[in-house]
Amino acid sequence: MxxxxxxxxxxxxxxxxxxxxxxxxxxxxxxxxxxxxxxxxxxxxxxxxxxxxxxxxxxxxxxxxxxxxxxxxxxxxxxxxxxxxxxxxxxxxxxxxxxxxxxxxxxxxxxxxxxxxxxxxxxxxxFNLSFTDPVQELKSDILAGKFGKAKRMKTLVLWPRNADYFNRSGWAGKKYSPEGEMIFDSVANNATAHFLHHLLYLSGDSIETSAEIDQLSAELYRANPIETFDTCAVHLRTKNEVEIIYLATHAVEEEHQQCIHWNLKMQQ
Ligand SMILES: NC(=O)c1ccc[n+]([C@@H]2O[C@H](COP(=O)([O-])OP(=O)(O)OC[C@H]3O[C@@H](n4cnc5c(N)ncnc54)[C@H](O)[C@@H]3O)[C@@H](O)[C@H]2O)c1
CATH class of the missing domain: 3.40.50.720 (NAD(P)-binding Rossmann-like Domain)
Incomplete structure (x- = not known):
């Protein structure tokens, strides 16, 4: 052993x-x-x-x-x-x-x-979910050219989080710590960040790299009483010319429990 x-x-x-x-x-x-x-x-x-x-x-x-x-x-x-x-x-x-x-x-x-x-x-x-077998296999297939070159990747994440989630810890939904350190806890950089990471990782030019962001615009909203945002619509372009659309929210009813849609548009 x-x-x-x-x-x-x-x-x-x-x-x-x-x-x-x-x-x-x-x-x-x-x-x-x-x-x-x-x-x-x-x-x-x-x-x-x-x-x-x-x-x-x-x-x-x-x-x-x-x-x-x-x-x-x-x-x-x-x-x-x-x-x-x-x-x-x-x-x-x-x-x-x-x-x-x-x-x-x-x-x-x-x-x-x-x-x-x-x-x-x-x-x-x-970002453990990007290293699961399905994501690794999809990335290998993309790199092998099985679907052509990626043009656009889109994800919709509906991940309900109620008041208990935001009340569980003092840093949840906060911009800064009491000492002034950046937290920016949000639907984009914390709980559902895996799915944004997938999009950048799958767009990367090798198995070890993610695509780099060239341009980014976003609309941010909040339904919960937090400092940051619980809903976002992010549109970005990567340096290797993939368009990425990332739509994510915590502000949904429980029946949408962790509902995730993927959509890949490839150029043959
Ligand atoms: N990979 C995943 O799927 C996944 C899932 C959930 C959370 N996370 C990540 O895990 C991290 C923690 O999130 P959480 O929801 O467990 O937070 P939490 O607030 O529920 O737990 C944090 C823990 O850290 C302890 N802690 C606080 N200050 C400390 C200090 N100075 N030194 C040592 N311990 C300290 C707290 O007492 C608590 O036990 C975050 O970065 C979060 O994004 C990852």
Missing amino acids: SKQISVVLVGIGGYGHTYLKNLFNEGNESAFVIGVVDVAPERSDYYEEIKDRNIPIYHSLEDFYQDHQADLVIICTPIHLHKSQSCLAMENGSNVLCEKPATANPKDLQEMIATRDRTGKKLAIG
Whole structure:
């Protein structure tokens, strides 16, 4: 059996539960949890199990590194913490899987990339759905020219989110953190960002690259009492001349539970 990698999970509530479920799964032989970090660990559904497994719990990643090293840091915290925690992890010799979006601040993104390049560590962003078999197979078929060249890609995402969703955490639907860091939590950069990512990824010229945006216009709306927007109509053109239309909303009735339509127009 190959070496098990050591993982520290930062953010063990919310979506962190999904990571813990998989890491604690009996079938997982590739990684083990060397520690967890959370400012309020007792709120996690896995708190008792983490204690039963004698996994050390820390309130900050700095404190974790006082005692341990880790092969991989998984960052599953609010958006405005991603840059500082990712850079700290890479500076301490760990590879990073940071949840999407990388950050809302373009300058912070450059710092994350520069830190990755300087430290030689891996930095992955959790657009996990683009790496599922159906999306990978579709991209391979597009690159192989099975449908001709992509002209236009369009997605409609109807993903109901009620007040409980926006009230679950202090950063939900916010523009800035109390310290002034950019969050811009919205239907475009958070919950349904996967589907915008698919469109850019599928338009990319190689299996490893996404298309770059050349021009973009958008209409933004909100039905919920939030600072950002829960509904958007985005029209963009990529540098490799694909037109992308991304229509997404959280402001729909429950019967539209996660309804997603795709439409690809190809030039034969
Ligand atoms: N890939 C996916 O499908 C997917 C799905 C859901 C959420 N996410 C992403 O996961 C991230 C977290 O989202 P969420 O909905 O779980 O948020 P959340 O607010 O529900 O949970 C965040 C967790 O981080 C902890 N935390 C807050 N500040 C911290 C700090 N300074 N240090 C350590 N821990 C801290 C909180 O106590 C909480 O346990 C976001 O980037 C979100 O976009 C990804």
